[in-house]
Amino acid sequence: MAFTADGCLRRPPLKICLKPKMDQQLPLFSPAALTVSELTRYLRQLMEDDKFLQDIWVYGEISNFKRHTSGHIYLTLKDSEASLRAVIWRNIAERIKLPLQDGMAIEARGYISIYERDGQYQLYINMIRPAGEGRLFQEFLRLKERLAVEGWFDLERKRPLPQRPQKIGIVTSPTGAALQDILNTLRQRYPLAEVVVAPCLVQGLEAPEDIVRALQDINRLEKPDVIILARGGGSLEDLWAFNDERVVQAVANSPAPVISGVGHETDFTLADFAADQRAPTPTGAAVMATPNKAELIAEIQTLCNRLNHHFEMILENETSNLKAVIHRLARVSPLWKTQNELQRLDQFVWRAERAMQHQLDIRRARWSGIEKQLQTLNPLDVLQRGFAIVSKSDGTLVRSCGDVEIHDELNIRLSDGQISARVTQKG
Amino acid sequence: MPVSSAPVEQLSYEQAFAELESIVTSLETEQTSLEDAIALFERGQLLAKHCQTLLENAELRIRQLSRPEEEDAEG
Numbered sequence: 001m002a003f004t005a006d007g008c009l010r011r012p013p014l015k016i017c018l019k020p021k022m023d024q025q026l027p028l029f030s031p032a033a034l035t036v037s038e039l040t041r042y043l044r045q046l047m048e049d050d051k052f053l054q055d056i057w058v059y060g061e062i063s064n065f066k067r068h069t070s071g072h073i074y075l076t077l078k079d080s081e082a083s084l085r086a087v088i089w090r091n092i093a094e095r096i097k098l099p100l101q102d103g104m105a106i107e108a109r110g111y112i113s114i115y116e117r118d119g120q121y122q123l124y125i126n127m128i129r130p131a132g133e134g135r136l137f138q139e140f141l142r143l144k145e146r147l148a149v150e151g152w153f154d155l156e157r158k159r160p161l162p163q164r165p166q167k168i169g170i171v172t173s174p175t176g177a178a179l180q181d182i183l184n185t186l187r188q189r190y191p192l193a194e195v196v197v198a199p200c201l202v203q204g205l206e207a208p209e210d211i212v213r214a215l216q217d218i219n220r221l222e223k224p225d226v227i228i229l230a231r232g233g234g235s236l237e238d239l240w241a242f243n244d245e246r247v248v249q250a251v252a253n254s255p256a257p258v259i260s261g262v263g264h265e266t267d268f269t270l271a272d273f274a275a276d277q278r279a280p281t282p283t284g285a286a287v288m289a290t291p292n293k294a295e296l297i298a299e300i301q302t303l304c305n306r307l308n309h310h311f312e313m314i315l316e317n318e319t320s321n322l323k324a325v326i327h328r329l330a331r332v333s334p335l336w337k338t339q340n341e342l343q344r345l346d347q348f349v350w351r352a353e354r355a356m357q358h359q360l361d362i363r364r365a366r367w368s369g370i371e372k373q374l375q376t377l378n379p380l381d382v383l384q385r386g387f388a389i390v391s392k393s394d395g396t397l398v399r400s401c402g403d404v405e406i407h408d409e410l411n412i413r414l415s416d417g418q419i420s421a422r423v424t425q426k427g
Numbered sequence: 428m429p430v431s432s433a434p435v436e437q438l439s440y441e442q443a444f445a446e447l448e449s450i451v452t453s454l455e456t457e458q459t460s461l462e463d464a465i466a467l468f469e470r471g472q473l474l475a476k477h478c479q480t481l482l483e484n485a486e487l488r489i490r491q492l493s494r495p496e497e498e499d500a501e502g
Contacts, residue, residue, distance in 0.1 A: 166441060174491070183489060191485035192440050198492040218492055293482055300444070300482075303451050304475045310454040311468040318461045 037116065044114040047121065053112040058123060059131060060084065062104045067093070073100070077108065077123065086110070086123040096128050105131035133236045140236070140243055144270055147245065152252045153273040159257040161277060162225045164291055167194045169224035169256065171214045174199035178232040178261070178282035185286035189293055196222045201241075202231040208244035215250045215258075226289050227254060229271060230261040230282035242269035251275055261285025383415035401426045430466040435473045440481045447474040 034042075047053050060077030067073050071090030076083050086108065088096070100106070109127040114120065147153065168186065172179050174197060186193060200214035201207040211229070218224060229251065231242065241247060242262050251258050251274040260275035261282040272278040279285035330336055383389065390398040393409045404410065404423050412419040431446060438446070450471040454464065 164441060164444075166439075169492075183487065187487045191487045192481060193487065195487060195489045196492050197489065214492075221492065296482055297479060300447070300475050300478050303447050304472070306451045307447075307454065307468060307471040307475070310451070311464060314454065314459065314461065314464045318464075 036119070040114060040116045040119055043121075044116065047112050047114060050112075055109070055111060056123075057107050057109050057134065058084065059107050060105070062100060062106060063102050065100060065102045075100070077106075084123055085115075085120055086125050087115075088125045088128075092126050098128055098130065100128070107131055107134050130235050130237070136236050136240065140270070143243060143245065144273065147248055147270060148273075152248055157252060158276045161257055161259065161289065164190075165193060165225035165289060167196065167222060167224040168289055169218040169222060169227040170195060170197045170230065171200055171211060171218060171227060172197070172230040172282070173202045176202065176230075176232050178230045181281070181283045182228060182230060182261075182286040185283050186290060189287065190290035190296075191293070193290065196224060203234070203238055203241060207241035208247050211241060211244075211247050212250040215254055219255050224256050227256045227258045228261060228282070228285045228289055229258055229275065230285055231263065232282065233264040233267065236267075239263050239267055239269050242271040244270075247271050248274045259285045259288050261288075380415060383413065389413040430463065430470050435470070435477045438474070438477065440478055440485075443474045443477050443481070447471055447478065450474070 058077060060079055062075050063078055063083075064074070064076040066075065071093060073088040073093045075086050075088075077086050078084070098106070107129050108123060108125045110123050110125040112121060112123055115122055151157075170179065170182055172182070179197065183195065186195060196218060198214040198218040200210040202211070215227065215229070218227060229242075231239065239262060242260075248270045251260070251271050257276040258274075259277045259279055260269070260272045261279040261284055262269050262271060263281075265280040268278075277285075277288055279288050389412070391411045391413070392398060392404065393411065396403070398404055398410065404426060406423050406426065408423045410421045410423060412421055435443065450467050453459065454467055454471075459467065
């Protein structure tokens with residue numbers, strides 16, 4: 001008999017030793033006795049080799065519940081006739097959310113082995129659920145399959161959620177934490193919405209009927225854009241109303257799209273499968289139903305930027321159009337013509353001045369010629385040569401003897417003066 | 428597009444946002460006269476401001492669904 005390093009039997013020839021056939025003669029020397037350890041290890045190995053014992057669900061009531069400082073949990077599962085020691089190692093104990101206590105009925109999953117020191121066989125637990133959940137879960141699976149076949153969960157039935165719902169319907173318990181979670185989230189994200197709460201029972205035998213009524217009433221009376229169907233966390237049994245066939249059908253038939261937010265992340269109900277969207281929690285459902293305020297403000301800002309940008313472009317465009325028009329206008333304006341004309345006028349004036357000057361020059365030249373001519377014809381020059389001008393008292397020139405009578409007064413002009421005389425003789 | 432004359436303060440968020448969106452689109456895609464563009468721009472700015480004010484000042488309106496009337500009538 002030998003063990004490998006990890007404590008497992010290398011060969012199991014012990015069976016023969018332990019079960020001597022009665023008809024066999026006892027050997028001369030009885031076989032060597034097994035140590036307690038050897039026997040215990042053998043038994044342990046036997047159990048651990050048994051596939052059935054390595055993965056079982058056991059139903060029982062907790063007693064002697066003890067959480068050791070090391071974090072491991074020790075307890076006894078019992079029913080009216082037997083008891084079973086059980087261990088939950090720390091790493092598994094940390095993951096169990098169910099608050100375990102004496103007297104609680106549970107279903108535990110694990111394997112059977114032996115604690116060698118005490119020679120005690122025990123259940124090493126790796127999973128726990130409340131008693132009855134196994135049966136409920138089987139029922140859940142059967143109902144889910146049937147409703148799926150009937151088409152209640154078909155993807156084609158799913159409708160898109162409104163982007164900005166104006167009216168949000170909430171079907172839930174008016175006193176639950178779920179409602180407050182939803183309202184807080186809506187306040188933060190989308191305070192523009194109008195919220196109508198349709199109160200209903202969310203647990204117990206009457207709950208399914210009440211949920212159906214609330215769904216139908218809110219659709220008929222308020223015509224919300226979207227409906228949140230919610231309930232806080234709980235056991236599978238607590239959430240059972242949301243697995244009811246009537247609730248599933250009411251959700252699928254709701255005129256307004258439905259977001260389900262039932263229980264926690266890990267809880268799935270049939271209403272979730274029938275809903276247009278499934279949220280992990282009531283808060284998650286409120287998030288799913290609404291846009292975020294911050295995103296909306298950013299959206300407005302983006303629109304504003306586009307507005308500004310395009311308005312500036314239009315302005316720039318108009319300005320450059322205007323400049324072009326002003327330029328063209330200037331070319332056809334009277335002002336432009338006047339300026340043109342002024343320039344032409346200047347040219348005329350300049351030409352006129354030149355022409356005038358020319359004429360003056362010509363005239364001046366001609367004038368000096370005439371002056372010389374006049375000089376030569378001056379009668380005073382003739383008088384200096386000894387001639388005289390004779391005129392009568394009335395000023396008329398005397399050109400012949402016949403012009404005068406005897407006794408006429410005459411005026412004789414010489415080069416240096418005048419002489420008065422009287423005609424005494426003629427002829 | 429013609430500029431709406433409805434008073435901006437009386438518009439719901441949805442209405443204001445939709446109008447703002449269509450104003451931006453029309454400024455971007457349509458040939459608009461300068462006069463119209465200015466009117467659109469001014470209205471767009473009012474609408475954006477209105478939307479933001481609505482969002483920031485809004486208080487979630489909550490009420491409970493009243494039971495159907497026929498129940499009251501019968502009861």
